[in-house]
Amino acid sequence: MSINKDLVAASSTPLVLAILAEGDSYGYAILKRVRELSGGELEWTDGMLYPVLHRLERAGHIESQWDTAESGRRRKYYRITEAGRKHLTDERRQWKSVDKTLRNIWSGLSESTSSDGHPIPLPQWS
Amino acid sequence: MNEKAPKNPSMDSLEKQIDAWRAHLTKSRAISGSDVRELEDHLREQIASLTAQGLSEDEAFLVAVKRMGAIDDLTREFAREHSERLWKQLVLSREGGDRGTESAATNGSRKMWVAIGLAVLAGIAIKIPALFGMPFAENKSEAFYQLNMGFFILPFIAAYFALDRPLPKSATLWLAAVFVLSAIVVNAFPFYPTRGAHTHFLTSLHLPIALWLGVGMAYVGGRWRGNDRRMDFVRFTGELFIYCVLIALGGGVLTALTIQLFKAIGINVEPLAQNWIVPCGIAGAAVIAMWLVEAKQSVIENMAPVLTRIFAPLFGLMLITFVMTMVLTGRGIGADREILIAFDLLLVVVFGLLLYSISARDFLAPPGLFDWIQLILVVTALVVDVLALWAIATRISEFGFTPNRVAALGENIVLLINLAVSVVLYARFVRGGVAFSRLCNWQTFYLYVFAAWAAVVAFIFPLIFGFV
Numbered sequence: 278m279s280i281n282k283d284l285v286a287a288s289s290t291p292l293v294l295a296i297l298a299e300g301d302s303y304g305y306a307i308l309k310r311v312r313e314l315s316g317g318e319l320e321w322t323d324g325m326l327y328p329v330l331h332r333l334e335r336a337g338h339i340e341s342q343w344d345t346a347e348s349g350r351r352r353k354y355y356r357i358t359e360a361g362r363k364h365l366t367d368e369r370r371q372w373k374s375v376d377k378t379l380r381n382i383w384s385g386l387s388e389s390t391s392s393d394g395h396p397i398p399l400p401q402w403s
Numbered sequence: 404m405n406e407k408a409p410k411n412p413s414m415d416s417l418e419k420q421i422d423a424w425r426a427h428l429t430k431s432r433a434i435s436g437s438d439v440r441e442l443e444d445h446l447r448e449q450i451a452s453l454t455a456q457g458l459s460e461d462e463a464f465l466v467a468v469k470r471m472g473a474i475d476d477l478t479r480e481f482a483r484e485h486s487e488r489l490w491k492q493l494v495l496s497r498e499g500g501d502r503g504t505e506s507a508a509t510n511g512s513r514k515m516w517v518a519i520g521l522a523v524l525a526g527i528a529i530k531i532p533a534l535f536g537m538p539f540a541e542n543k544s545e546a547f548y549q550l551n552m553g554f555f556i557l558p559f560i561a562a563y564f565a566l567d568r569p570l571p572k573s574a575t576l577w578l579a580a581v582f583v584l585s586a587i588v589v590n591a592f593p594f595y596p597t598r599g600a601h602t603h604f605l606t607s608l609h610l611p612i613a614l615w616l617g618v619g620m621a622y623v624g625g626r627w628r629g630n631d632r633r634m635d636f637v638r639f640t641g642e643l644f645i646y647c648v649l650i651a652l653g654g655g656v657l658t659a660l661t662i663q664l665f666k667a668i669g670i671n672v673e674p675l676a677q678n679w680i681v682p683c684g685i686a687g688a689a690v691i692a693m694w695l696v697e698a699k700q701s702v703i704e705n706m707a708p709v710l711t712r713i714f715a716p717l718f719g720l721m722l723i724t725f726v727m728t729m730v731l732t733g734r735g736i737g738a739d740r741e742i743l744i745a746f747d748l749l750l751v752v753v754f755g756l757l758l759y760s761i762s763a764r765d766f767l768a769p770p771g772l773f774d775w776i777q778l779i780l781v782v783t784a785l786v787v788d789v790l791a792l793w794a795i796a797t798r799i800s801e802f803g804f805t806p807n808r809v810a811a812l813g814e815n816i817v818l819l820i821n822l823a824v825s826v827v828l829y830a831r832f833v834r835g836g837v838a839f840s841r842l843c844n845w846q847t848f849y850l851y852v853f854a855a856w857a858a859v860v861a862f863i864f865p866l867i868f869g870f871v
Contacts, residue, residue, distance in 0.1 A: 304441060305448040322472035323445060327438065328484035343437075346444075348451075353441045 280319055288319070289329045291368040297339055297357040298365055303346075304330065304353070330355060338364050417460045421446065427474055432489060433482035446471060511698070517566060518694030521559045525690050526683035529555040533678070540677035546598050548682075550589055553611035555682075556689045558582050561621040563693060568624030581617050585610065588862065594870045601806045602865040609810075609861040615640070616854035630840075633847035638762045639696055641707030641755075646692040654684050708763030712773070715756045719780035722787055729790075736794040743811040746791045750818040753784040757825060758846055766840055770833040778829050781822055788819060806868040810860050817856050821849050 296302060296310050304326055311319055333339045338361030346352040357365070421443065428439050446467050453463035471477070482489060529539070532551075537544040561582070565575050589610060594603040622639060623632040658676050665672040728734075736742065760777055792815065828842045 303444075305445045322476070323449070323470045324442060324472035324477040325480055327441060327445075328480045331438075332484050348447075350444050350447065351440065352444050353437075 285319065285321065288372075289321075289326075290333065291365060291372055292319075293326075293329060293333060294338060294357060294361055294365040294368065297355055298362060301354050301356045303355065307355075333361070336364075337361070417450070417464060420461075420464050424468060428477070431474075431478040431481070433478055433485055435485075435488065438481065442471065442477075514567065514698070515694070518563060518690060518697075521563050522687040522690040522694075525555060525559040525686035528559075529682045529686040530679075538678055539682040540674070542598075546594075546603060549607045550603065550610070551586070552607075552685075553614055554582065554586050555686045557611065557614050557618055559686075559690050560693045561618045563690070564618070564621035564624070567697075568621070570621050570625050574620065574625035578617055578620060582614065585614065585862075592865050592870055594865065600871055602868050602870055605806055605810050605864055606861045609857040612857035613854050613861050616850065619850070630844050630847040633850060634762055634843055637758060637847070637850070638705060638707070641759050641762070642696045642705055643692055645706045645710075646695055647689060650688045650692050651685075654680075654688060658684070705763060707759040711756050711759040711763070715760060715773075715780055716776050718752065718756060719776055719783065722780065722783040726783060726787060736791050742791065743795060743808065743815065746788055747811055747814045747818070749784060750788055750815060750822065753781060754818055754822060757781055757822070761843055761846060764839065766838075766843070768839075770835070774829070774833050778826065778833060781826050781829065785819070785822055785826060788815065788822075792819075806864050806871070810864065813856060813860070817852060821846075821852070 292311060292314075293307060296307050296314075299310075302310070304323075307330075308321060308323055308326055311321060330339065330341075334341055334355070337358060339355045339357050341353050341355050343351055344354050424446070425439060425443055428434055428442065429436070434442075449467035449470060450460070450463045453466055454460055458466065532544070532547065533539065537547055539548060558579075561578060564570065565578070570578070589606055592603075592606070594600040594606075619633070619636045619640075620627065622636045623629075626632060658680050661680065662673050662676055729736075757777060757780075760773070795812075824845055825842060828837060828845055831837045832839050832842060
């Protein structure tokens with residue numbers, strides 16, 4: 278199953294901030310964590326993560342630092358800032374509210390949705 | 404750094420593939436050097452993880468690159484996030500962490516302080532004569548400043564290059580000697596009348612042009628040989644001119660506002676402005692403009708070639724219309740007193756358009772439409788000028804040989820020869836006969852001719868015409 282590009286883009290900010298809230302990390306590891314968390318359903322093009330990171334850094338939500346990795350290569354690590362944590366809380370509230378709203382309507386529709394994931398049969402017009 | 408030491412041939416080819424990928428990314432202005440390093444680290448980690456899962460290095464590379472995303476898409480994403488990078492910025496000294504190294508950054512700021520120091524010195528130097536009863540904004544000292552303006556600016560620009568390149572000691576001494584000797588000689592000339600002598604005006608005008616070659620000497624670090632460096636000096640000159648004009652505009656606004664604001668509270672600062680802001684501003688701004696051109700080199704598009712592209716077709720059109728009007732109406736060129744000066748200016752403009760389009764042209768590119776436009780422009784300018792010279796030559800005896808006329812005529816001939824040879828070379832290039840570099844070499848060689856002619860007018864004319 279692939280997820281709509283707009284949804285991927287919209288969820289990128291809370292997702293990256295939340296992963297960094299777990300601990301400092303770097304690009305490749307963040308992507309790996311996204312794959313783990315989504316069970317492979319949320320597919321990002323790897324390169325697209327970096328403009329997101331740079332945007333968050335510019336907004337002051339995260340900060341970065343070059344350091345030497347175990348491999349001996351220079352690597353850029355990211356850390357969430359206080360402002361970033363606040364922003365994450367705010368994002369979380371918004372996503373919960375969206376989620377709650379959708380849940381409410383999902384439960385109303387649940388009868389017509391078959392549980393094994395098959396599409397809802399189209400209404401028959403006569 | 405284990406990846407720097409290839410253990411087997413396939414490792415070697417992987418490095419090559421990564422190099423190629425990196426080179427491709429680096430081309431984009433939207434992706435900075437540090438971004439490329441970050442992406443490369445990602446790519447390498449991805450490849451390592453994939454090879455650990457049993458893929459060959461080639462396969463791993465292909466998968467990793469594919470996952471990274473198409474370079475065009477990446478570039479677009481980065482450009483959206485870093486749109487400011489698409490506007491080339493003039494970064495003065497703090498770039499360090501990103502593109503250059505730490506030492507390059509401190510070097511940049513050192514150069515900045517050298518330039519500021521020299522600008523301040525130039526500003527002080529131009530005030531020194533005031534201590535000896537020669538204030539800048541007074542009629543009695545007008546002639547002095549006219550003659551010596553170059554000496555308050557050019558040595559400081561030359562000094563910057565002498566320090567920066569650096570210039571060999573012998574060349575520095577030689578250059579200093581040229582400046583000092585010319586200053587002594589022209590100030591010793593007994594111009595008469597002391598104000599408004601023709602030869603005084605000619606020397607004032609031509610001396611800076613002759614001395615500019617000395618600045619060029621410092622600019623190329625004493626290595627005149629090699630046309631490339633001389634062409635760089637031509638480019639530098641064009642940009643410097645444009646920067647000076649822009650700074651002068653800003654300076655004019657600053658001065659006018661200063662005077663007006665103080666007027667509002669009933670204080671007249673006009674004498675102060677004329678004796679301090681204007682002279683120190685001119686001397687200092689020229690040095691600062693020089694340094695800006697140096698600092699921005701690759702950062703901002705050169706303006707002179709851009710202006711050339713706009714105006715070469717327009718001037719060409721104007722000249723063709725002019726010639727056609729002359730033919731259709733049967734009017735000849737009137738041999739007025741000022742006519743020669745006007746045609747000199749025309750040739751200077753056409754020469755400038757030609758020179759700066761040459762300086763910006765890719766040497767290896769095949770002839771194109773713009774080359775034809777350029778060629779037509781120069782040919783029509785030559786035709787018009789020859790017509791003017793003809794008209795003047797028929798009546799030259801009536802005018803008599805005053806210094807101004809001889810100088811104007813000489814200038815016209817010097818430029819005419821340059822443009823005539825240029826046309827021949829250009830035409831042969833457009834038809835595929837000679838390489839474009841021949842044209843460049845001709846122009847860079849001609850810098851000597853200009854300087855020599857300017858020196859003749861500045862130093863020999865007063866002697867010939869008895870300092871009138």
